[in-house]
Amino acid sequence: MTSNQLFIPLMALILLAVVNLIVDPGFFKVTLGTNNAGNPVLSGYLVTILDYGSELAILALGMTLVTAASGGQDISVGATIAIAGSAMLRVLCGSNSRPEALAAPIIVAFLVACLVGMLCGAFNGALVSIFKIQPMIATLILFTAGRSIAAWINNNELPIVPDPKFGYFGGFIPGIPIPTTVFIVLICIIIMALVLKFTNLGLYTQSVGINEKSSRLNGINPTLIKFLAFVILGLCVAVAALIKVSRISTINYSVIAKDIEMDAILAVALGGNSLSGGKFNIWASVIGAYVIQFLTTTLYKFNVQSDALAAYKAVVVILLVFFSAPKVREYISGSTKKIRGRFSRSRKNLLVKDAGKEESK
Amino acid sequence: MSRSKLKGGLLGRINDTNILLFITVVIFLLMYIGAIVFQGSGFRKPQMFFNILNSNAALIITACGMSIVMITGGIDISVGGVVALVSMCCAVYLDKANGNIFVSILIAIGIGLAFGIVQGLLVAYCDIQPFIVTLAGMFFARGMTTIVNTKPFNVVNEDFVKLKTTRINVPGMGSYNKKGLYIPAYVEIGVIVALIIVVILFVVLRYTKLGRSFYAVGGNRQSALMLGVNVRRTRFLSHVICGLMAGIGGYVYFLHVGSGAASHATGMEMNAIASSIIGGTMLSGGVGNIFGTLIGVLSLSTIQNIVSSAGLDQAWWTGITIAAMLCIFLLIQSIVIRQRKRALKR
Numbered sequence: 001m002t003s004n005q006l007f008i009p010l011m012a013l014i015l016l017a018v019v020n021l022i023v024d025p026g027f028f029k030v031t032l033g034t035n036n037a038g039n040p041v042l043s044g045y046l047v048t049i050l051d052y053g054s055e056l057a058i059l060a061l062g063m064t065l066v067t068a069a070s071g072g073q074d075i076s077v078g079a080t081i082a083i084a085g086s087a088m089l090r091v092l093c094g095s096n097s098r099p100e101a102l103a104a105p106i107i108v109a110f111l112v113a114c115l116v117g118m119l120c121g122a123f124n125g126a127l128v129s130i131f132k133i134q135p136m137i138a139t140l141i142l143f144t145a146g147r148s149i150a151a152w153i154n155n156n157e158l159p160i161v162p163d164p165k166f167g168y169f170g171g172f173i174p175g176i177p178i179p180t181t182v183f184i185v186l187i188c189i190i191i192m193a194l195v196l197k198f199t200n201l202g203l204y205t206q207s208v209g210i211n212e213k214s215s216r217l218n219g220i221n222p223t224l225i226k227f228l229a230f231v232i233l234g235l236c237v238a239v240a241a242l243i244k245v246s247r248i249s250t251i252n253y254s255v256i257a258k259d260i261e262m263d264a265i266l267a268v269a270l271g272g273n274s275l276s277g278g279k280f281n282i283w284a285s286v287i288g289a290y291v292i293q294f295l296t297t298t299l300y301k302f303n304v305q306s307d308a309l310a311a312y313k314a315v316v317v318i319l320l321v322f323f324s325a326p327k328v329r330e331y332i333s334g335s336t337k338k339i340r341g342r343f344s345r346s347r348k349n350l351l352v353k354d355a356g357k358e359e360s361k
Numbered sequence: 362m363s364r365s366k367l368k369g370g371l372l373g374r375i376n377d378t379n380i381l382l383f384i385t386v387v388i389f390l391l392m393y394i395g396a397i398v399f400q401g402s403g404f405r406k407p408q409m410f411f412n413i414l415n416s417n418a419a420l421i422i423t424a425c426g427m428s429i430v431m432i433t434g435g436i437d438i439s440v441g442g443v444v445a446l447v448s449m450c451c452a453v454y455l456d457k458a459n460g461n462i463f464v465s466i467l468i469a470i471g472i473g474l475a476f477g478i479v480q481g482l483l484v485a486y487c488d489i490q491p492f493i494v495t496l497a498g499m500f501f502a503r504g505m506t507t508i509v510n511t512k513p514f515n516v517v518n519e520d521f522v523k524l525k526t527t528r529i530n531v532p533g534m535g536s537y538n539k540k541g542l543y544i545p546a547y548v549e550i551g552v553i554v555a556l557i558i559v560v561i562l563f564v565v566l567r568y569t570k571l572g573r574s575f576y577a578v579g580g581n582r583q584s585a586l587m588l589g590v591n592v593r594r595t596r597f598l599s600h601v602i603c604g605l606m607a608g609i610g611g612y613v614y615f616l617h618v619g620s621g622a623a624s625h626a627t628g629m630e631m632n633a634i635a636s637s638i639i640g641g642t643m644l645s646g647g648v649g650n651i652f653g654t655l656i657g658v659l660s661l662s663t664i665q666n667i668v669s670s671a672g673l674d675q676a677w678w679t680g681i682t683i684a685a686m687l688c689i690f691l692l693i694q695s696i697v698i699r700q701r702k703r704a705l706k707r
Contacts, residue, residue, distance in 0.1 A: 031428070073492070093419045131692060131695040131696075132695055132699075133691050133694075134645060137634070137638060140634065140687065141687050143631065144631065145680050145681045145683070146680075147680065148677030148679070148680030148681045152681070166641045195415060202517070219442060245477075265492070265493075266496070269490070269493050305511070307504070308508045309504065309592065310498065310499075310503045311501050311505050311508060312504065313500050313504070314500035314501035314504060317500070318497045321489050321493055321497070322483065322487065322489065325487050326488065328487055342437045
């Protein structure tokens with residue numbers, strides 16, 4: 001099952017890579033240059049994909065857990081990124097929107113953002129697990145209110161962080177040519193891997209997703225597991241918010257992380273995870289996230305307008321989902337078996353004929 | 362249902378659809394009366410109510426389609442995109458090609474049906490999750506809108522402007538302005554279309570075989586199959602109807618705003634889902650009512666109007682209050698359903 005699940009996103013990745021190689025052999029060229037600040041940086045399409053796919057990859061981690069545990073998706077992640085980012089800026093800049101120096105250390109701001117993200121997650125989680133509201137609908141509340149709350153936190157002002165150090169998280173640390181976001185993603189993945197390896201979270205999540213009632217009878221608390229999944233997603237959201245806000249050192253409430261929830265859900269689906277809960281493979285989702293970013297970068301490379309991007313994305317997604325649907329796959333494998341059967345039969349005949357010829361010789 | 366009738370208690374006697382509808386209607390009436398009492402002026406005039414209808418006719422139509430899909434146990438988040446695509450296509454056709462109105466209506470219906478049919482086929486006959494299919498549909502429609510035309514523009518086609526400004530006066534509902542002149546209350550053509558559609562869909566859902574099979578499939582797919590309902594065809598048709606409604610809703614929206622723009626109807630799918638839920642439709646399927654959806658749309662827009670006329674004109678208050686309302690409705694639904702289950706168990 002697991003190897004099968006990794007097959008779809010990996011195939012999509014290889015397919016995209018091959019298409020790009022054919023069109024532009026220099027696609028994978030990575031060059032070492034210097035940025036505006038005079039620091040060495042790596043640049044190239046591959047670096048761009050790794051860099052800009054990181055928020056999505058981090059969100060995919062949490063979204064997979066939520067999907068597996070609750071059988072639904074959180075559509076409020078984009079809005080909660082706005083809330084967490086806004087809270088972070090509020091702490092960093094205080095009430096002054098154009099401060100000379102930071103009002104609080106960055107780590108404090110990040111911890112506050114984590115707290116806010118987890119609170120949002122807890123709100124969603126409580127609605128889903130305790131009040132038994134479908135996840136998509138429960139998160140619709142924060143989806144509608146999120147960006148408004150984010151604007152309200154900063155009194156609709158757009159604070160600008162004065163410290164260039166804050167920009168390191170979404171850019172480059174001087175002296176290190178690899179984007180910082182890559183390291184952040186690696187740290188998140190390692191933490192997640194450790195959690196899944198040394199706790200029963202993964203197993204419990206799967207069992208709650210597959211059958212809530214029977215897992216309750218087996219001594220697992222489904223309410224707690226679902227709640228936890230949403231809180232973990234809240235944490236992922238806070239990390240993504242740090243990257244998003246750090247990239248531009250400020251925030252735009254209505255645009256920040258727009259439509260990222262859809263991409264995150266797509267990443268989970270592309271990873272071959274069932275959107276109705278149950279078995280999951282978190283690494284397949286991460287690869288799915290990078291596939292989406294790969295696709296986006298490829299489309300930009302072909303000079304597709306950013307607004308029209310969605311249409312092409314939709315076609316690719318539909319094709320991917322269509323060919324990975326069990327029903328269609330069954331049909332295809334059935335017909336290929338038929339062809340293969342015919343082929344092998346004819347080959348057998350050929351072999352027999354050959355053997356006959358040799359004998360006659 | 363017969364079991365719930367046998368068991369006593371007020372909550373036990375009404376079925377899920379009716380109890381949720383009942384709550385919604387009561388809350389809507391309380392809210393509107395509260396607005397009349399505490400806010401006065403604007404809400405006291407009937408025209409306020411008709412304005413709510415005028416600006417939300419398209420939402421009513423799309424939300425009705427959405428309700429049908431949700432009753433069948435699916436979801437369609439492409440409606441907002443389809444509305445934008447329809448209005449852009451019609452605008453380009455009417456303005457650039459100087460086409461006639463009748464053909465533009467056909468275009469609108471055609472686009473809606475095309476989306477419905479393709480999505481329905483993928484959902485019902487290929488067993489792909491409706492969320493993913495319609496998500497792709499939304500992306501496609503939004504993207505196509507910008508491919509058709511990037512810049513927003515107003516339509517100046519004569520016939521269209523004539524149709525757009527047609528007002529139907531409602532007798533006996535007008536009011537006198539400060540100078541003592543009588544201003545008749547009016548509704549736009551879109552409202553009439555919306556009300557007709559509400560009535561048609563209400564009848565279809567309640568009295569036809571197809572309508573009942575929507576509920577059956579949404580309630581329990583397995584037992585519907587055993588009862589001889591063609592589950593695949595029912596799910597397919599629910600998506601086709603939703604697509605058709607999105608097409609018609611798109612044209613009504615276009616008729617109201619009179620322009621084409623890629624940013625039209627942003628977030629309309631979420632508004633449609635929200636008003637369906639407020640109207641008592643459950644996303645898990647099998648429960649819902651078209652009349653409730655109408656009330657849901659009205660509640661949603663009444664909240665918006667109350668917020669904006671209460672002087673809380675900062676943009677964020679609308680979002681926050683709607684979300685708070687949604688939260689309250691959802692909690693009430695959840696609690697009522699739980700109480701009912703307990704009452705039935707006893």
